[in-house]
Structures are given as C-alpha cells and as structure tokens.
Amino acid sequence: MxxxxxxxxxxxxxxxxxxxxxxxxxxxxxxxxxxxxxxxxxxxxxxxxxxxxxxxxxxxxxxxxxxxxxxxxxxxxxxxxxxxxxxxxxxxxxxxxxxxxxxxxxxxxxxxxxxxxxxxxxxxxxxxxxxxFEPAYPLWTMVHDNKTWPDRQLDLPVPLRFARWLDVTPDEFQAAYEHAYIDQRPVEPHTPETWDLLAGSDNFATDLATLAVTPDGQVAGFVLGFHQSAGGIELGPIGTLPSWRRRGVCSALLSAVLLRCRESRSHPISLTVDGESPTRAEHLYLRHGFQVTQRLVTYQVQL
Known part of the structure; x- marks a missing residue:
C-alpha cells in the first residue's frame, strides 16, 4: 500500500x-x-x-x-x-x-x-x-512488458548462493534490508515483526521470494513479491547490500524471479522505483523488460 x-x-x-x-x-x-x-x-x-x-x-x-x-x-x-x-x-x-x-x-x-x-x-x-512540502525525488511505477524474458538463469557471483524466504529468519532479513536501503530515498521502515506478519499473509508470494546469501548465511541481496487481487505480482522490496553491488547480484535474482513468473503465467508484474536512484536501479529494470506506466513526485516536509 x-x-x-x-x-x-x-x-x-x-x-x-x-x-x-x-x-x-x-x-x-x-x-x-x-x-x-x-x-x-x-x-x-x-x-x-x-x-x-x-x-x-x-x-x-x-x-x-x-x-x-x-x-x-x-x-x-x-x-x-x-x-x-x-x-x-x-x-x-x-x-x-x-x-x-x-x-x-x-x-x-x-x-x-x-x-x-x-x-x-x-x-x-x-x-x-x-x-x-517541497519536491524531493521522482518515483516511477513500472510494469513488465510480458515479452522480454531471461533466456537462462544467471549465476550469482562466488561465493553467493540462491536461497528462499524460509532459509532465513525475519531478523536476518531485516538486517539486510536496513543495510541495502541505507542510502536509498524511497525506503519503508519495518521491523522483524512486520516481515513475519507480511510473510504469513496470503498475498506474500513465497514461491517467488529469492535471496542471495553468503556461505555463513548472511543475506547479500533479495527480491520479494506479493500477489495482487487481479492476479498480478507486485515485486519489492528489491535490494543488494552496498558491498555486493555492480557484481550482477540483482540481475541474477531478478532473472530467477521473472523466469518463475513466466512459468506460472503471472502477469502483470509491477514494481515501484526511485526514478533517479543512486544505484541506477531504474535502468536495470528497463533492461529486464519493465516499462514506466506512471510517474509520481515525492514531496517532503520538515516538521
């Protein structure tokens, strides 16, 4: 919401x-x-x-x-x-x-x-x-074109491995979430209890949740998804820890999720992103077949 x-x-x-x-x-x-x-x-x-x-x-x-x-x-x-x-x-x-x-x-x-x-x-x-309120940054809603699919599963950089939601605890995920979004602007503050509640809802796409973890089990990147009432999927949050950026982690995770969406014929697939993200995330999504469907402006007020 x-x-x-x-x-x-x-x-x-x-x-x-x-x-x-x-x-x-x-x-x-x-x-x-x-x-x-x-x-x-x-x-x-x-x-x-x-x-x-x-x-x-x-x-x-x-x-x-x-x-x-x-x-x-x-x-x-x-x-x-x-x-x-x-x-x-x-x-x-x-x-x-x-x-x-x-x-x-x-x-x-x-x-x-x-x-x-x-x-x-x-x-x-x-x-x-x-x-x-003063304008702060653009926010884009993006939807996948249902045509541009990965031709194969991409590999994670060594020594990361793929993991599912049940492989980590809410506390472990919260720590990664906080770290991955530390320099991001559109970030929702949560708690481990919130993740536990969201993951237990019928809307949470457990089969799509894909994580990259280190050999000692720490989360290095993640892509989560939620079922929409009309049958589509809302992806997010999507993030990579700063120390693992620009090494193909998010591309590999996103490719894995999109392949599963294609297999299950889940569409539309949507997400929301900072239109001027410091990580240039919007360009990654454009390369994976997402198109901008709505442009928002985020405003903020100093209280």
Whole structure:
C-alpha cells in the first residue's frame, strides 16, 4: 500500500478517530477506490500493524482516511498517505493534507514526512507547497512488458548462493534490508515483526521470494513479491547490500524471479522505483523488460 497515488477530498464536519482492525474492509475499499490497485482486508491488517491510521466519519459514512508510517529506529523520516471517497477542489484540498501533517507532528521521533502524488497533478503540487512540502525525488511505477524474458538463469557471483524466504529468519532479513536501503530515498521502515506478519499473509508470494546469501548465511541481496487481487505480482522490496553491488547480484535474482513468473503465467508484474536512484536501479529494470506506466513526485516536509 505504501506508494499509492494520492487523491483528496474535504467534507465539512469530519470527525476523526483512530482506525482499528474492524475497519480493515472499509479501508481496503477506500484505498482501492483511489488507486490503480485492489487492496484486500488482509493487506490492510498488515498495514495497520505498522502505520498510524485515522478515519474521518461524516454522518453514517466514512469519507476519508489518513496514515503515517513512523520512522524506523535511529531514523527521522516517515511516510504519509490519504484516501478519500470523493475528489477535491483546489480550495479545500489542504484540510486532509493538513491532517496528515498534524498526525505526523504527533508521531514520536518523526522529523521529515514524505508523500507521493502523480507528476501531472499540478493542483496537488500547489496545495502541497502551501502545506510546506517541497519536491524531493521522482518515483516511477513500472510494469513488465510480458515479452522480454531471461533466456537462462544467471549465476550469482562466488561465493553467493540462491536461497528462499524460509532459509532465513525475519531478523536476518531485516538486517539486510536496513543495510541495502541505507542510502536509498524511497525506503519503508519495518521491523522483524512486520516481515513475519507480511510473510504469513496470503498475498506474500513465497514461491517467488529469492535471496542471495553468503556461505555463513548472511543475506547479500533479495527480491520479494506479493500477489495482487487481479492476479498480478507486485515485486519489492528489491535490494543488494552496498558491498555486493555492480557484481550482477540483482540481475541474477531478478532473472530467477521473472523466469518463475513466466512459468506460472503471472502477469502483470509491477514494481515501484526511485526514478533517479543512486544505484541506477531504474535502468536495470528497463533492461529486464519493465516499462514506466506512471510517474509520481515525492514531496517532503520538515516538521
């Protein structure tokens, strides 16, 4: 759910309240309505485990929800999102965006809040600037062309070997995740408990999760995937530890995953990437047959 394109609306007389597990179905419907993806109640439950979520009720109906993902330990950056039942006009856009900022300001340890909006929605950009948000970096949604497939399984550099999700513990994966994304901009702070919950969901593509590990079992790179309700696959997170970059690790992992997707006829295959990644990850995905389908702009505000 992180990275979903944002839509906003304002309803007079909103009453805000914390979201609970009982709101999962409602939130899934609301998020699906304002994005290009379908979300399940199970995905929302995993989402609620990590994010602070508030719901705005108006009368008997739920009109909007805002969410903030707190920063990981030792970090100060968090992420915001919101979903609404109706579109907004420019004059009233700021009410829900302002509520996200308020929720972020009350989140312990959070100093920088980021959100992403479609690049073509200039109305969003103007209103976000009014809320003190400044553009930070481009974010691309990419989809595989269903034609460009690896002709063979690539080898990992010695002494790495392929491993599956069940070969490592959530703590081992969390350590690798933190290290691989230490210099990345669009990174979601998680905990070992979050990975345990996500991996236990029906959406987690256990058969696709592919890792590169060292002889002593440390994770050097990874490609995970999640089943989408429409039958496709969302790849991510994808990462390589800095000491193993530019040695073909990610290419080998991605090739293995794409070959499995082809065998299972899983399509569409999508992912989200920093459009100006310091690792030039977007160029790797383009070479493997992914095409840009949506361009977002990530904005951030210093709290």
């Amino acid at each position: 992180p990275g979903t394109a944002l839509a906003a609306a304002v309803v007079i007389g909103m009453n805000w309240r914390p979201a609970t597990a009982e709101d999962a179905v409602l939130l899934a419907e609301l998020a699906s309505r304002t994005s290009d993806s379908e979300f399940s109640a199970e995905q929302v439950l995993a989402f609620l485990d990590s994010w602070y979520v508030e719901i705005a009720d108006h009368g008997l109906a739920t009109e909007a929800a805002v969410a903030v993902l707190p920063p990981a330990k030792g970090r100060s950056r968090g992420y915001g999102a919101w979903w609404t039942r109706r579109d907004a006009d420019s004059d009233r856009f700021g009410t829900i965006g302002g509520r996200v900022v308020q929720l972020a300001e009350s989140t312990p340890g959070l100093r920088v809040l980021q959100i992403s909006v479609p690049a073509e929605r200039t109305i969003d950009a103007d209103q976000l600037r009014a809320l003190r």
